[in-house]
Amino acid sequence: MSNEPVNEPEEGVPDGFVIAKWRGGFGNQVGPIYQRFSDDGTWARGFLVGARHTNGFDNCHGGMLMAFADMAFGSAVTYEMHRFWVTVRLVTDFVSGANLGEFVQGNAVVTGHTDDFVSVRGAIWVGGNRPDGPDSRAVMTGTGLFKVLGERPGTSPLLDMRRS
Amino acid sequence: MSNEPVNEPEEGVPDGFVIAKWRGGFGNQVGPIYQRFSDDGTWARGFLVGARHTNGFDNCHGGMLMAFADMAFGSAVTYEMHRFWVTVRLVTDFVSGANLGEFVQGNAVVTGHTDDFVSVRGAIWVGGNRPDGPDSRAVMTGTGLFKVLGERPGTSPLLDMRRS
Numbered sequence: 205m206s207n208e209p210v211n212e213p214e215e216g217v218p219d220g221f222v223i224a225k226w227r228g229g230f231g232n233q234v235g236p237i238y239q240r241f242s243d244d245g246t247w248a249r250g251f252l253v254g255a256r257h258t259n260g261f262d263n264c265h266g267g268m269l270m271a272f273a274d275m276a277f278g279s280a281v282t283y284e285m286h287r288f289w290v291t292v293r294l295v296t297d298f299v300s301g302a303n304l305g306e307f308v309q310g311n312a313v314v315t316g317h318t319d320d321f322v323s324v325r326g327a328i329w330v331g332g333n334r335p336d337g338p339d340s341r342a343v344m345t346g347t348g349l350f351k352v353l354g355e356r357p358g359t360s361p362l363l364d365m366r367r368s
Numbered sequence: 369m370s371n372e373p374v375n376e377p378e379e380g381v382p383d384g385f386v387i388a389k390w391r392g393g394f395g396n397q398v399g400p401i402y403q404r405f406s407d408d409g410t411w412a413r414g415f416l417v418g419a420r421h422t423n424g425f426d427n428c429h430g431g432m433l434m435a436f437a438d439m440a441f442g443s444a445v446t447y448e449m450h451r452f453w454v455t456v457r458l459v460t461d462f463v464s465g466a467n468l469g470e471f472v473q474g475n476a477v478v479t480g481h482t483d484d485f486v487s488v489r490g491a492i493w494v495g496g497n498r499p500d501g502p503d504s505r506a507v508m509t510g511t512g513l514f515k516v517l518g519e520r521p522g523t524s525p526l527l528d529m530r531r532s
Contacts (some may be wrong), residue, residue: 207389227424230432233398242494266442266455267393267435291430291462298455 215239216307218333221250234271239279245366247283247334249276252304258308264302269328269344270294272298276310277326283315285322285359288353292321294338296346308343309348315347320362377402378416379382380471382497385414397528398435403443409530411447414473414498415438417466428466433492433508434458441490441512448478450524451487452517456485459521460510470494488512 213221214236221238224231231237234257238250251257252273259265273296281289302308314325326346332339377385378400385402388395395401397422402414406531415421425431437460447451466472476490490520492508499506 228422228426229418229420230422230429231485233420234431245484254393254437256397258392258394260452262392263393264391265392265438267438269399269433270434270438270458271398271429274434275431288424290465290479293459293461294434296434297457297458301454349452 205264216224216252217250218307221248224249225292230271230306231275237275238297239299240334241283241362245362246334247279247362248311249361250281250307250311252307253304253359255304258304261301262304264306264308266298269298269308270296272308273294273344273346273348274312276328277312277346278322278350280312280321280324281350281352281359282324282356283360283362285352286356286363288356289322289350290353291348292351293349294346295348296306296344300345302330302343307353309333309335310344311335315321320351321351322352324350346366378418380469382412382417382471386426388413394435396437398432401436401439405526405529406497407446408454408525410475410498411413411443411472411526412475413443414471416471417440417468419468421459422468425465426468427469428468428472430462433462433466434460435491436472436474437490437508437510437512440492441476441488441510442514443489444476444478444488444512445486445516446520447524447526449516450520450527451521453486453514454517455512456515457513458510460508461504462508466507473497475499476512477517484515486514486516488514529530 251303308327327335387479496503
């Protein structure tokens with residue numbers, strides 16, 4: 205097994221998800237992590253549970269779900285506000301397991317913004333394309349508190365799409 | 369960079385830490401994760417922040433700290449109770465960053481046990497060998513709730529050491 209970044213979506217990844225680019229090593233180490241911006245202005249991140257993500261019970265390790273929660277919940281600050289951020293607090297409730305071969309999706313909505321702190325409510329699920337869809341099974345729910353830093357360079361693909 | 373498990377402690381790992389063995393792939397993917405049982409009956413897990421753990425700011429990714437929190441806090445159930453477990457809820461407060469090349473340690477104490485649920489209070493730090501030592505800097509604090517499963521096979525090295 206190589207740690208070289210995967211360049212094409214793995215088999216089993218739903219249409220529209222593309223590999224997220226990372227500036228640091230961790231995203232590649234546990235990735236590929238995917239992202240999708242849908243025509244209705246919503247977004248999600250995702251990953252396909254591989255052998256490298258498993259625990260001793262042969263399903264996704266809770267640590268990987270935690271790492272993904274940080275990436276998926278924090279993306280609300282990236283995508284909705286186009287800012288850099290650091291995590292201050294995460295609360296993660298494990299609702300069900302994610303099995304080897306399942307595609308795990310996650311996203312979050314901004315619920316508050318006071319001074320430099322942004323709170324979000326997040327969800328991680330498998331099955332459908334929405335956390336509350338009829339085919340979806342909740343894997344994790346949670347909340348996050350992030351400190352926002354400076355503006356990201358360029359423009360936000362998601363915000364651009366919503367404006368167009 | 370290979371994903372083959374590292375067999376010898378990396379340079380910079382404090383004396384007494386040995387590589388923890390994993391039954392699933394994730395521990396090796398983000399590891400090596402180390403563990404140490406000290407003569408005074410305390411224990412810690414740890415990892416050396418490498419390039420594969422970094423975020424875009426070149427220090428340890430918050431997702432790696434979250435994954436390690438699950439492993440370190442949950443180890444209280446492993447080491448103190450010799451049981452298997454699954455994570456139910458984690459609350460993680462990010463106190464400071466961990467830099468590339470720093471050795472990160474973590475442990476937890478059991479604070480409650482009702483029916484099949486065990487609560488713990490955990491700490492993650494760098495510097496000294498204790499979370500509250502004069503050379504230590506807190507990286508994360510938190511609490512965990514775990515559902516305990518069956519007994520682990522064999523005996524607990526830590527509990528055996530305390531009894532001897």
